Amino acid sequence: MEIAGRPRGPVAIPAVVLDLAAGRDVEAVWRNNLDGITFEIAGRAGLHHVFVKVAATGDDVDLADEARRLGWARSFTPVPEVLDSGRDDEFQWLVTRAVAGTSAVAERWIADPAPAVRAIGEGLRALHDRLPVEACPFDWSIESRVRRAAAKGIHVPESLLEAPPPDDHPVVCHGDACAPNTLLDEDGRFTAHVDLGSLGVADRWADLAVASWSLEWNYGPGWDDLMLDAYGIEPDPARIHFYRRLWDAT
Ligand SMILES: Nc1ncnc2c1ncn2[C@@H]1O[C@H](COP(=O)(O)OP(=O)(O)O)[C@@H](O)[C@H]1O
Ligand SMILES: [Mg+2]
Numbered sequence: 001m002e003i004a005g006r007p008r009g010p011v012a013i014p015a016v017v018l019d020l021a022a023g024r025d026v027e028a029v030w031r032n033n034l035d036g037i038t039f040e041i042a043g044r045a046g047l048h049h050v051f052v053k054v055a056a057t058g059d060d061v062d063l064a065d066e067a068r069r070l071g072w073a074r075s076f077t078p079v080p081e082v083l084d085s086g087r088d089d090e091f092q093w094l095v096t097r098a099v100a101g102t103s104a105v106a107e108r109w110i111a112d113p114a115p116a117v118r119a120i121g122e123g124l125r126a127l128h129d130r131l132p133v134e135a136c137p138f139d140w141s142i143e144s145r146v147r148r149a150a151a152k153g154i155h156v157p158e159s160l161l162e163a164p165p166p167d168d169h170p171v172v173c174h175g176d177a178c179a180p181n182t183l184l185d186e187d188g189r190f191t192a193h194v195d196l197g198s199l200g201v202a203d204r205w206a207d208l209a210v211a212s213w214s215l216e217w218n219y220g221p222g223w224d225d226l227m228l229d230a231y232g233i234e235p236d237p238a239r240i241h242f243y244r245r246l247w248d249a250t
Contacts, residue, residue, distance in 0.1 A: 101183030115188030121230025140200030
Protein backbone atom coordinates (compact mmCIF):
# COMPACT_ATOMS: atom_id res chain seq x y z
CA MET A 1 0.00 0.00 0.00
CA GLU A 2 1.34 3.42 -0.78
CA ILE A 3 1.36 5.67 2.28
CA ALA A 4 2.64 8.25 -0.06
CA GLY A 5 1.73 11.38 -1.87
CA ARG A 6 2.78 14.74 -3.22
CA PRO A 7 5.92 15.84 -1.36
CA ARG A 8 5.35 18.65 1.12
CA GLY A 9 8.17 21.12 1.50
CA PRO A 10 11.33 21.43 -0.56
CA VAL A 11 12.89 18.41 -2.24
CA ALA A 12 16.54 18.14 -3.27
CA ILE A 13 16.75 17.53 -7.01
CA PRO A 14 19.43 14.95 -7.94
CA ALA A 15 22.01 15.92 -10.55
CA VAL A 16 20.74 13.29 -12.99
CA VAL A 17 17.33 14.99 -13.00
CA LEU A 18 18.80 18.49 -13.40
CA ASP A 19 20.94 17.28 -16.32
CA LEU A 20 17.93 15.79 -18.00
CA ALA A 21 15.88 18.94 -17.46
CA ALA A 22 18.49 21.02 -19.31
CA GLY A 23 17.16 24.25 -17.82
CA ARG A 24 13.49 23.30 -17.79
CA ASP A 25 11.42 23.53 -14.60
CA VAL A 26 11.38 20.36 -12.49
CA GLU A 27 8.48 19.50 -10.22
CA ALA A 28 8.58 16.81 -7.51
CA VAL A 29 5.17 15.15 -7.96
CA TRP A 30 5.27 12.01 -5.81
CA ARG A 31 7.14 10.55 -2.86
CA ASN A 32 6.67 6.83 -2.15
CA ASN A 33 6.95 5.04 1.17
CA LEU A 34 10.58 4.08 0.46
CA ASP A 35 11.47 7.76 -0.05
CA GLY A 36 11.72 7.33 -3.81
CA ILE A 37 10.67 10.49 -5.63
CA THR A 38 9.10 11.02 -9.03
CA PHE A 39 9.84 14.30 -10.82
CA GLU A 40 7.94 15.75 -13.75
CA ILE A 41 9.70 17.77 -16.44
CA ALA A 42 7.57 19.59 -19.00
CA GLY A 43 8.25 19.15 -22.71
CA ARG A 44 9.97 21.85 -24.77
CA ALA A 45 11.28 22.19 -28.34
CA GLY A 46 12.34 18.65 -29.17
CA LEU A 47 12.52 17.53 -25.54
CA HIS A 48 9.83 15.11 -24.36
CA HIS A 49 7.51 15.71 -21.43
CA VAL A 50 8.86 13.10 -19.00
CA PHE A 51 8.57 11.63 -15.53
CA VAL A 52 11.76 10.59 -13.71
CA LYS A 53 11.51 8.19 -10.80
CA VAL A 54 14.59 8.26 -8.57
CA ALA A 55 15.51 5.93 -5.71
CA ALA A 56 18.65 5.46 -3.66
CA THR A 57 20.88 2.80 -5.22
CA GLY A 58 20.92 0.87 -1.93
CA ASP A 59 17.11 0.75 -1.64
CA ASP A 60 15.03 -2.43 -1.77
CA VAL A 61 13.85 -1.69 -5.29
CA ASP A 62 15.43 -2.18 -8.69
CA LEU A 63 14.17 0.31 -11.24
CA ALA A 64 15.80 -1.78 -13.99
CA ASP A 65 13.23 -4.49 -13.13
CA GLU A 66 10.48 -1.97 -13.69
CA ALA A 67 12.02 -0.85 -16.99
CA ARG A 68 12.00 -4.45 -18.28
CA ARG A 69 8.37 -4.98 -17.28
CA LEU A 70 7.20 -1.70 -18.82
CA GLY A 71 9.00 -2.61 -22.05
CA TRP A 72 7.27 -5.99 -22.19
CA ALA A 73 3.76 -4.79 -21.26
CA ARG A 74 3.74 -1.88 -23.67
CA SER A 75 2.90 -3.95 -26.73
CA PHE A 76 -0.35 -5.11 -25.12
CA THR A 77 -1.75 -2.30 -22.97
CA PRO A 78 -1.16 1.42 -22.32
CA VAL A 79 1.83 1.96 -20.03
CA PRO A 80 4.61 4.57 -20.28
CA GLU A 81 7.44 4.20 -22.76
CA VAL A 82 10.85 3.90 -21.08
CA LEU A 83 13.31 6.46 -22.43
CA ASP A 84 16.20 5.70 -20.08
CA SER A 85 17.11 3.92 -16.90
CA GLY A 86 20.38 3.64 -15.05
CA ARG A 87 22.23 3.89 -11.78
CA ASP A 88 25.36 5.35 -10.24
CA ASP A 89 26.85 5.03 -6.75
CA GLU A 90 24.11 7.15 -5.22
CA PHE A 91 20.94 6.96 -7.30
CA GLN A 92 18.99 4.77 -9.68
CA TRP A 93 16.56 6.37 -12.10
CA LEU A 94 13.83 5.56 -14.58
CA VAL A 95 12.82 8.07 -17.24
CA THR A 96 9.44 7.52 -18.90
CA ARG A 97 7.60 9.54 -21.49
CA ALA A 98 4.45 11.15 -20.09
CA VAL A 99 1.26 9.29 -20.94
CA ALA A 100 -2.17 10.91 -21.11
CA GLY A 101 -4.09 11.06 -17.87
CA THR A 102 -3.65 12.01 -14.25
CA SER A 103 -3.64 9.85 -11.16
CA ALA A 104 -6.90 8.42 -9.79
CA VAL A 105 -6.04 10.14 -6.50
CA ALA A 106 -5.99 13.65 -7.97
CA GLU A 107 -7.96 16.03 -5.73
CA ARG A 108 -11.05 16.05 -7.93
CA TRP A 109 -11.40 12.26 -7.63
CA ILE A 110 -10.88 12.34 -3.85
CA ALA A 111 -13.83 14.74 -3.78
CA ASP A 112 -15.89 12.58 -6.18
CA PRO A 113 -14.57 8.99 -6.00
CA ALA A 114 -17.27 7.00 -7.83
CA PRO A 115 -16.03 7.59 -11.41
CA ALA A 116 -12.43 6.90 -10.35
CA VAL A 117 -13.39 3.73 -8.48
CA ARG A 118 -15.23 2.40 -11.55
CA ALA A 119 -12.30 3.31 -13.79
CA ILE A 120 -9.87 1.48 -11.49
CA GLY A 121 -12.02 -1.67 -11.78
CA GLU A 122 -12.38 -1.36 -15.55
CA GLY A 123 -8.70 -0.55 -15.97
CA LEU A 124 -7.60 -3.56 -13.95
CA ARG A 125 -9.95 -5.80 -15.95
CA ALA A 126 -8.50 -4.46 -19.21
CA LEU A 127 -4.96 -5.10 -17.97
CA HIS A 128 -5.78 -8.66 -16.91
CA ASP A 129 -7.59 -9.38 -20.18
CA ARG A 130 -4.89 -7.95 -22.45
CA LEU A 131 -1.61 -9.23 -21.01
CA PRO A 132 -0.82 -12.77 -22.22
CA VAL A 133 -0.09 -15.18 -19.36
CA GLU A 134 1.65 -17.79 -21.54
CA ALA A 135 4.08 -15.26 -22.97
CA CYS A 136 4.81 -13.45 -19.72
CA PRO A 137 8.42 -13.87 -18.51
CA PHE A 138 7.67 -12.49 -15.02
CA ASP A 139 6.39 -14.30 -11.94
CA TRP A 140 4.42 -12.86 -9.02
CA SER A 141 3.28 -16.15 -7.52
CA ILE A 142 3.00 -16.59 -3.76
CA GLU A 143 6.26 -18.57 -3.76
CA SER A 144 8.15 -15.94 -5.74
CA ARG A 145 6.93 -13.21 -3.39
CA VAL A 146 7.97 -15.14 -0.30
CA ARG A 147 11.39 -15.78 -1.90
CA ARG A 148 11.89 -12.12 -2.77
CA ALA A 149 10.83 -11.06 0.71
CA ALA A 150 13.34 -13.50 2.23
CA ALA A 151 16.10 -12.01 0.09
CA LYS A 152 15.30 -8.66 1.69
CA GLY A 153 15.39 -10.19 5.17
CA ILE A 154 11.59 -10.28 5.56
CA HIS A 155 10.19 -13.48 7.03
CA VAL A 156 6.62 -14.38 6.06
CA PRO A 157 4.94 -16.26 8.96
CA GLU A 158 4.46 -19.98 8.26
CA SER A 159 0.91 -19.75 9.60
CA LEU A 160 -0.01 -17.55 6.65
CA LEU A 161 1.40 -20.01 4.12
CA GLU A 162 -0.07 -23.21 5.55
CA ALA A 163 -3.20 -23.28 3.40
CA PRO A 164 -3.08 -20.68 0.63
CA PRO A 165 -6.26 -20.53 -1.47
CA PRO A 166 -6.08 -22.35 -4.81
CA ASP A 167 -5.82 -20.07 -7.84
CA ASP A 168 -9.13 -18.73 -9.08
CA HIS A 169 -7.79 -17.50 -12.43
CA PRO A 170 -4.12 -16.81 -13.24
CA VAL A 171 -3.49 -13.53 -15.06
CA VAL A 172 -0.59 -11.15 -15.49
CA CYS A 173 -1.04 -9.03 -12.39
CA HIS A 174 -0.08 -5.38 -12.11
CA GLY A 175 1.72 -6.13 -8.84
CA ASP A 176 0.93 -2.79 -7.16
CA ALA A 177 -2.65 -2.10 -8.20
CA CYS A 178 -3.16 0.75 -5.70
CA ALA A 179 -5.37 3.63 -6.79
CA PRO A 180 -2.54 6.12 -7.54
CA ASN A 181 -1.15 3.78 -10.21
CA THR A 182 -4.21 4.07 -12.46
CA LEU A 183 -4.35 7.18 -14.64
CA LEU A 184 -7.64 8.72 -15.79
CA ASP A 185 -8.68 11.24 -18.42
CA GLU A 186 -10.73 14.38 -17.78
CA ASP A 187 -13.97 12.40 -17.98
CA GLY A 188 -12.79 9.82 -15.48
CA ARG A 189 -12.04 7.08 -18.00
CA PHE A 190 -9.06 4.76 -17.51
CA THR A 191 -6.13 5.74 -19.76
CA ALA A 192 -3.02 3.88 -18.53
CA HIS A 193 -1.24 2.09 -15.71
CA VAL A 194 2.09 3.11 -14.16
CA ASP A 195 4.42 1.56 -11.57
CA LEU A 196 4.85 -1.96 -12.95
CA GLY A 197 7.94 -2.95 -10.96
CA SER A 198 6.27 -6.10 -9.59
CA LEU A 199 4.22 -7.12 -12.64
CA GLY A 200 3.99 -10.89 -13.07
CA VAL A 201 1.78 -13.94 -13.33
CA ALA A 202 -0.40 -14.64 -10.28
CA ASP A 203 -3.98 -15.27 -9.32
CA ARG A 204 -6.15 -12.27 -10.19
CA TRP A 205 -7.14 -11.90 -6.52
CA ALA A 206 -3.54 -10.93 -5.70
CA ASP A 207 -4.30 -7.65 -7.52
CA LEU A 208 -8.00 -7.39 -6.69
CA ALA A 209 -7.43 -7.70 -2.94
CA VAL A 210 -4.94 -4.84 -2.91
CA ALA A 211 -6.74 -2.64 -5.43
CA SER A 212 -9.94 -2.81 -3.39
CA TRP A 213 -8.04 -2.28 -0.14
CA SER A 214 -6.30 0.82 -1.44
CA LEU A 215 -9.69 2.44 -2.13
CA GLU A 216 -10.21 2.61 1.60
CA TRP A 217 -6.86 4.36 2.14
CA ASN A 218 -7.46 6.85 -0.61
CA TYR A 219 -11.23 7.48 -0.63
CA GLY A 220 -12.52 6.07 2.69
CA PRO A 221 -14.51 2.88 3.36
CA GLY A 222 -17.28 1.35 1.27
CA TRP A 223 -15.99 1.46 -2.32
CA ASP A 224 -14.97 -2.20 -2.78
CA ASP A 225 -18.21 -3.45 -4.29
CA LEU A 226 -18.35 -0.73 -6.93
CA MET A 227 -14.80 -1.53 -8.04
CA LEU A 228 -15.39 -5.29 -8.13
CA ASP A 229 -18.60 -4.75 -10.05
CA ALA A 230 -16.80 -2.59 -12.62
CA TYR A 231 -14.17 -5.34 -12.91
CA GLY A 232 -16.98 -7.86 -13.35
CA ILE A 233 -16.55 -10.20 -10.39
CA GLU A 234 -18.30 -11.15 -7.14
CA PRO A 235 -16.38 -10.53 -3.88
CA ASP A 236 -14.32 -13.53 -2.69
CA PRO A 237 -13.77 -12.84 1.03
CA ALA A 238 -11.33 -15.70 1.65
CA ARG A 239 -8.99 -14.78 -1.21
CA ILE A 240 -9.27 -11.07 -0.39
CA HIS A 241 -8.30 -11.81 3.22
CA PHE A 242 -5.38 -14.02 2.24
CA TYR A 243 -3.88 -11.70 -0.37
CA ARG A 244 -4.18 -8.65 1.91
CA ARG A 245 -2.30 -10.50 4.62
CA LEU A 246 0.34 -11.60 2.12
CA TRP A 247 0.68 -7.98 0.93
CA ASP A 248 1.18 -6.84 4.50
CA ALA A 249 3.67 -9.60 5.25
CA THR A 250 5.86 -9.02 2.21
N1 LIG B 1 4.97 8.30 -17.63
C1 LIG B 1 4.09 8.87 -16.81
N2 LIG B 1 3.05 9.60 -17.31
C2 LIG B 1 2.17 10.22 -16.48
N3 LIG B 1 2.24 10.17 -15.13
C3 LIG B 1 3.24 9.49 -14.57
C4 LIG B 1 4.21 8.78 -15.36
N4 LIG B 1 5.09 8.18 -14.53
C5 LIG B 1 4.69 8.50 -13.28
N5 LIG B 1 3.59 9.26 -13.28
C6 LIG B 1 2.91 9.86 -12.10
O1 LIG B 1 3.83 9.84 -11.03
C7 LIG B 1 3.31 9.06 -9.94
C8 LIG B 1 4.44 8.27 -9.31
O2 LIG B 1 4.97 7.33 -10.25
P1 LIG B 1 5.09 5.78 -9.82
O3 LIG B 1 5.80 5.07 -10.92
O4 LIG B 1 3.75 5.29 -9.44
O5 LIG B 1 6.07 5.90 -8.56
P2 LIG B 1 6.02 5.14 -7.14
O6 LIG B 1 6.68 3.82 -7.35
O7 LIG B 1 6.79 6.02 -6.25
O8 LIG B 1 4.57 5.01 -6.70
C9 LIG B 1 2.20 8.19 -10.56
O9 LIG B 1 1.20 7.88 -9.63
C10 LIG B 1 1.68 9.08 -11.68
O10 LIG B 1 0.72 10.00 -11.18
MG1 LIG C 1 2.96 4.42 -7.73
